[in-house]
Each structure stands twice: as structure tokens, then as C-alpha cells.
Amino acid sequence: MEQAWQPQPQGVITEDYQCNLALLQKAARARESEDVQIHEFLLLGHPAALIYIDGMVNSEQLQQFLLEPALHAPALPENTDLAEHLMQAVLPLGSVSQVFHLSPLLTRIFSGDAALICDTMNGALAADLKGFVRRIPGKPVNETVVVGPHEGFNESLRDNVVLIRRLMRTPALISEAMTVGNKIPARICLLYLDGIARQENVEEIRRRIRGCNVDYVSSLGMLEQLIEDKPWSLLPQAASTERPDRAVSFLSEGQIIILMENAPRALALPMGFLHLYHAPDDTNMRWQYGTFLRLLRMAGMLIALLLPALFVALSMFHPEGMSLSLLTSVLETQARVPLSLFSSMLLVLLIFSLINEAGVRVPGAMGGSLSIVSGLILGQAAVEADLFSPLVIIIVAVSGLGSYAVPSFSLTLSLRLAQLLLVLASGIGGYLGLTLGLFFLLIRAAGLTSLRSPYFAPNAPKRPSNPDGVVRLPVWRQRLRGGIANPFHMNRTLGRMRAWEKNEEEP
């Protein structure tokens, strides 16, 4: 039988220096890995060693706060434990702790901490001296807003927690450290608002994360797929955001945030369909503007989902459903094209998806050239060469515009896949195919849950809610927290939000 891979050997750090050194050298692969540094020196007359990863620790801090104080350490008082003496009287560091087992020590070393072992000292001391390169929090790339802050998460877990805590300065904000992956653990952080987030939800997320039986979780996206309710569904079941302000808004609704090392975004659970449909700056705007934009987005979504399939069904199966002028135009343009309308539509939709994918992958400087080649030259040439009907290109372009109006990238992709499915269905069975395809997608979506909360709440099923759904009404009417997370305290406020109005006197 194949042996399970054990990247982190098990063992105990004892008082025997030579034994510990040999164990660490072997376990950390110091001979094979050039960046694993072991620096031996004398500490209070005893042989000692510092073990760290070059480049992951801050060398100046290592020198200043660990090596120099250790070399000039005052003598050890009688009846005093060496480790305690070092922690209390020698090392001017707040984050030093004693570690007795090899596995956690290795995890800390490879996370950027420095480890100190010394002869006669029981266990090792691990000091947080992380100093690896990280990106300064910048503008969120995929969630730009017109009105609102322009600050996004970066790849450092600690920075991301700080970004959230800076916006939500309360001890009720709990940040709980966890790891996922049973061979190479990855650090994650669970954030929730104590007293608002439902403990059953927090416990359920903990249970799912602990239950991930996988060697290594490389990204937040992978974790999302491991913990979501229905992994076969087309729709995402966790809201993703690059913006700390949006993460804070999720927290205040009673949702739970998951952050992960090396992930410049946060996941919020549970979530509903409306979270994919709402844009971050909706709340920042006056309610009339927000409502108008939401209605535009809804129209965009419907156009993206249905327009190509409707066009195929009408043109191929039910011409009686078209006006005479449109039907004439369809037939005239289609007569010059060698492909059937169904094949043309599928092909143009695939080319459109290809352009999108190429647009994402192409280096920034070439983006302009790509849009000129794909949009102008290719489209124009295809129509002039009678390869595709101009109507098909117009329909695909309009549906593409509709999908770009959707704020969530996951939802855009879901819409694009559903759009292809519906075009296929309507190409096979006209309106029947389209209706059946839509029925299938809708009933699967209606049964969807996120952390066991219904996906289409507060509309289906009905849940306590604010007037903040498909349309958005004034912020001062929104006295409740979102019902989907089933928050512990439902009310944001008990009374008028514009309380000053009540006491206002006539001038």
C-alpha cells in the first residue's frame, strides 16, 4: 500500500542540543534548501542555534532583537528556567513563545518566524520576526467604485485583518486563527461580529474547515469549493470581495468573513443571490441613483441570459412571434450566410468568450491592440465576408454588455454558461427547449443554499428584510440586518434613524 506523504516529521524538542539540532537540520532539509539558515553561537556559555528562512525574516530585527540581546545576555539566576529567563529578561520582543513539538515549530519557521534552540533549554523559542516582501494595499482591481473608498486587500493575512479592524474598531470583532490542509497547513482567519453573527453559523464553518481532508489548500477559491453547500451548482455560494469596506458591511449583517494567507480577497458566508447583484457603491449613493442602477443591472442580467436564446428560438422555430419587418431582416441577412443561425450564434458566443478570456490574459500594454483586432477588425470583416449575420453580432454584443453590468465576476461566468445552455436548448426545441432549460436552471437555483440559508431569501422564502433587494429604498428605512445570515440581533436600531427630525423646532 502507498504510504501517505509526511512533509512535516513528528518529534519533540528536548534539552539535548545536539539531538535537537540534528532533528531540525534533517526536518527542515537544511542541507538541500539553501535558504534554510542555521546560525550557531554561544548563549550564556551554552551552544545555541538560530534557525530561520533567509528572506522571510526581517534581518535587521533578527540582529537587533534576537541575536545581539542573546549574545549579551545577563547571567542566568539560580533556580530559573532558561527559556523563561530569555523570554522575560533577555529578548525585547512581544511575540516570543515556547514550542515543544517539531511540527508546529517547523510551521512557524516556514511562516517567517525565527527559532532559537539552546543546550539545556527545554523546547525551542519561536519569535515573530516576519519580514518578507508584500504588496502595499492598493486599489481593488475588480471591484472599482465611483463613490466610496479605493482601498483593497493585499496578499498578507495580517494586513487584511488590520484593514478590517481599522474600519470596525470594536472588541466584538473576533478574529479567529485556523489552518487548513493536513500536510502543509495554510493559515486562514475567521472574522465575525460577536453577538451579531449566529454561533451556529460560526461553528458550522469551523466544522467544514476542520473537515477539509486535503494535503494543501493553495487558494481561497479552492477553500470555497471545499466548504460550499452544493459544489455541483453553477452559482457561487460564498460572496467574494476585494474591498475591506464591503467585508465590514457583510460583518455588520451577521455574516462571517474568511481571510486566507496569500489571498487578496475575503469570502463572506452565508450569502444570497442579492449579494451578487448589489454593487459596493449602491449604499454610498442616494437611494434614487442606487435603485436606477440596480434596475439597469437587472435588465442587463436578463438580456445576457435570455436574448441570444430568444433570438434563436424565434428565428428558427416560431417566426410567427416576430414582427414582419424583423423577420424580413433576419431572413435577408441569414440568406447570405453559409452557417445556420443556431451554429452562428453558438460560434459568435464562443468567440466572444474567447475574446474575454484573451483580454484577461493578455499583458496590459497589448489590451488596446486586442480590442481593436477583436472588436473592430474581426467583427467588421466577418460581416463583410458574409460569415455571420450582423444581427447575430449585434445580439451577442448587447448580451455581452448586459453581462458586463453584473458586479460579480462569478455571476458573469455563471450567466455566460447558462446563456450557452439556453441557446443550445432553444436551438433544439424552440420555446419548449428554452422554457425547460430555464425551468431546470431556476428550480435548481431556488433549491440552493449557502451555509444552509436559502439562496433567494428574503424573497423566496420570505424573510425579515429591509427594502434593499432588487430596488433600494432610503438607508434610513433600513432598520434591520440582512435576514439571510439569521443574525442574533436583527434590529440595527429600535426607533427612527433620523431621530433629529422628531425634535426639530420651527425656526
Next chain:
Amino acid sequence: MNHSSPLETATPVHSMDALLQYRKDAFAREQGILSAVSILGQSVIGAALYLYGHVSTPGYLSILLTVPWALLIAALSLYLIRHAKDGAVLEAAGKTPGKIFSLMLFPVFFLDAQLAAYAISAILSDALPRFSPLITMLAVALIMAAAMGGENEYALPRLAGMLRWPLLIALFYCGLTALPHGSPGYLFPLLGRGTLSIFQGALWMGGCTAGACCPLLIPSPSPSLSPFQKKGRMLYRPLLGALLAAALYALISACLLPAYSLARPENLGFRLLLFTKISGSSLAWSLLVFAQLFLLLLTLAAGIMRCAHLLTGIAEKRKPSPLLTGALLLLLVPAAALKTLPVQDALIRLAPFRGAAVMLVLIPLCILTWIRERRKQA
């Protein structure tokens, strides 16, 4: 704090108990809406299958006459719900009688589904004449089985809840766009073929909508949602709304065509898509086909879901298996695909008996429950 304005926060919820009650209400409301959608679907089928041919223009009066009958069924259902333990309404009289009652209700819901499947097949033959009805119905059954399978017991009522307004708006938009092409003169003579035919129509429609009037007899999929909401409005409101909408639909139909053109018995597809033949609007045409198909698919799914729940209850299991749903859907295919007059006649003859079957379950169950209550009090 009372938030009565629609512009204000929708729900005053201050405690966990209130929240739980809210969920129970929402569940009951969803079941009521699914029931209403089924009633509307059955009424639309009934109007095209029976009322147009046998009652003629005053079909809407027949539908209105079913209102007291539907309310009686709903009242009896509500009585049972109020005295049921953990939502197991059919077991209120004991385990074995409960199973017998379930078996008696099964053909009612199966016939509901069969009628819906037959109507879908008729529309398909009219709209897609080049496809074999057997193949199309098989495809419908398989796709519906895939859609309804899995742990999806809440999905159908939720979908009905989401689609109720778009469906109603689409149907009446089509009716209104077709109305200028009709004439109020077509309504005359007002009593059509006479009062007897109107009452016969009411009896037929009463049977047709009977099954859909008692949705809460089906056990809740989650014990936390039982016992159901005890207020009757969750049941009565959607039921009345559906019957009034169905009557309005029949009235608009009657205004659109002269009585003699409604008498053609064989072409159900034509009569189901009646508005589209008259309305000049291409948007109305598309909307109506979509709305009809969605309404019929929901009606079919509701019938099958209830059949599956009844059989699951008899087998003392909690959730219907996807295989059972699939098998029930496939059972509908042969009769739906055979659009012959004998099949249509058989469906027309069987449909009114559903009312009797529902009453045969409800009345003894209510009596048994009442006796049990009296004994308990004594």
C-alpha cells in the same frame, strides 16, 4: 413598532420566537402559493379541455361557482392542520388509516399531473409539429426529473413564489392585448348553454381544483417548520386569488371568440394558445407561450411532488427519492403523448371524481380527529 407602509422596513422582528413564527408563516405561504399556481394551471387546462366545449362562454361563472367548494376543502384541511401533531396531518386518525387516506389521495394528485402533462403535450404538438410527441414528452419528463431530483424539496414552492407575479402579469398582458380584437357581444347569450351546463361545469371544475386546495396535508420536509401557521389567510387568500384570476382568464377568453368556435373538441393546443391566435402583438405571443408552459410545468411538478410525498409518507421515509420522482414522471409520458380522443375523453370523465376522493378523505379524517379531541377533553 408598526411598519405598515410598503416603503418602510418590511418586518418588525425582535425575538427568536417571532423569527421562527415568521419562517413557519413563510413556509405555509409558499405552500399556499404553489397550491394557487396549481389551481390556476388546472383551471386553464379545465377551461380549454371542458368549459369551452361543454359550457361555452359562461365558463367564468362555473369557475366562480367552485369558490365555496374550494373554501370548504380548505376549511376542512385547516381544521386538520390545527389538530395535527408535527405536521403529520394524514396520521391524525392513526397510522394505518393515515396510509389508507394517503393511498386514496394519490390518484387525485397523479391525475392533476397527468392533465398538466397532457396539456403540455398538446401545446407542443401545436407549436412544434415536426417533433414526435413521445420524444418531446420523454425529454420533458427526464429534464423535470433532473430538475426536481436531489435534496430539493423546498425549491418548487420557492420557484412558484418567485414566478407568481411574472406569470400573472404575462397572462393578463396577453389577454389585454388580445381584448381589442374581441367583442363583448360574444358573451351573449349570457347563460351560454343554460344554467344546467354552468352547474355541470362548476362540478367538473370543482373536481379539477380539489386536489390543489389541500396543500398543507402534505407533511413538512423540516420538522422545525411544523406545526403550520394556524391562521387561515395563508391558505384562503392565494386560493381565492387563483380562482378569481382563473375566472377572469375564462371571461377574457369568452370575449375573444364567438361561442361556436370554442366548441371544437379536438384541438386542445389551439385553445390553450387562444390569445396568441388573436393578439397581433409578437411580444404577447412569446409571453403567453412562456407563461402557459411555465404554469403547466409548475402544475405538473406540484402534482408529482405531492404524489412523491404521499408515497414517501406511506413508506415512512422522510424525503422522496429522486428515483421515485423520475419514475412517476415517466409514468405520465404514454398517456400524455397519445393525444387521441379516447384518452382525452377518459381524462374528462375521471377529472370530476377527484373532488369526491378528496372529500372521502377529508370528512372521515375530520370526524375521527373531532372524536379524538372530544375523548381527550373528556
